[in-house]
Amino acid sequence: MSTGGLLCYCRAGFEPELAAELTERAALALQAGYARAERGTGYVVFACDDGAALSRALPWHDLIFARQKIELIGQLPALDPRDRVTPILGLLAGSGRFGTLLVEHPDSDDGKPLAGLARSFGNALRPALRKAGILSSRDDERAPRLHVCFIAGDHAFVGRSQPADSSPWPLGIPRLRMHADAPSRSALKLEEALLVLLDPREREQLLQPNMRAADLGAAPGGWTWVLTRHGLNVTAIDNGPLRAELLDTGRVEHLRTDGFAWVPPRALDWMVCDMVEQPRRVAERMATWMREGWCRHAIFNLKLPMKKRWQETRMCLDLFAEQAQRPLTVRARQLFHDREEITILASATR
């Protein structure tokens, strides 16, 4: 069995989608290998001979279903609970130096009970790695990160991630706190999308006070609330009621009308859309917005069907790109706060 390859985390239940994505993208990049995935585990291993080459061919930012991408150094499937440190030091001999250590577990029903072990083992492993010269004496955020991922008390994957080509958060999960004033939990989805799909410079440039936005399928108003907090003026489209406090901001106009039919009277900076509808129908409407230049930037959700979710994802993104008929920057991701859906950012490139 090859021990090289990639270990990627995902939302539990989406392993087949991540496996299909990795398989298809690796084949397109002419990289040989195969995915090993078990539903509900929260991770997928893509085994190959040259993990570093595969990792370069599959940039983390382009992956939709991977929360994190780790280049495997090896796995230790029969660790002795009395001494898990020595085999890890042995495995890492000759693997270079690391800037930080993350001891993790998959975000799954089987993985979550390993959180206590991961925490306490990290405290034991860190000084041993430093003493052996494998880990920087102080955390160095620019150097490769070392990941030890327990999938059982006696079974761990060991690998590295490159800070510029991976998620900065443990388990690939940005922990956002629900704000007491937010009208709905959905607010966290848009907050995460802005955090993950834009870099800090883009966030500053593209979200400026008094920009104009539309929110299609806005009720009860979580996404509209996020936009107003960035100082944007929002036309919120939904037949359902919006939280009254939003209207008090003076930045929100509520129109009770159909989000698939409404056309802005003049071009907007942003359009966001969280309408629960068939993904193809949403993708087509979003393409119309971009093609007609009704907005410069868009963030929208595609609610995925129960089956053939990778195929549906590909089909919708292809259809969107084709029908938009203009050069766009498109980034897609299943966010931590997404459930059976993915979130897409589309920006008109000048």
Ligand SMILES: C[S@@+](CC[C@H](N)C(=O)[O-])C[C@H]1O[C@@H](n2cnc3c(N)ncnc32)[C@H](O)[C@@H]1O
């Ligand atoms: C998931 S909720 C949106 C939650 C919202 N993003 C938030 O943060 O509070 C979906 C909304 O889409 C609205 N919706 C569905 N189809 C619509 C349509 N054709 N036109 C306008 N709104 C629609 C529903 O009324 C519902 O309020």
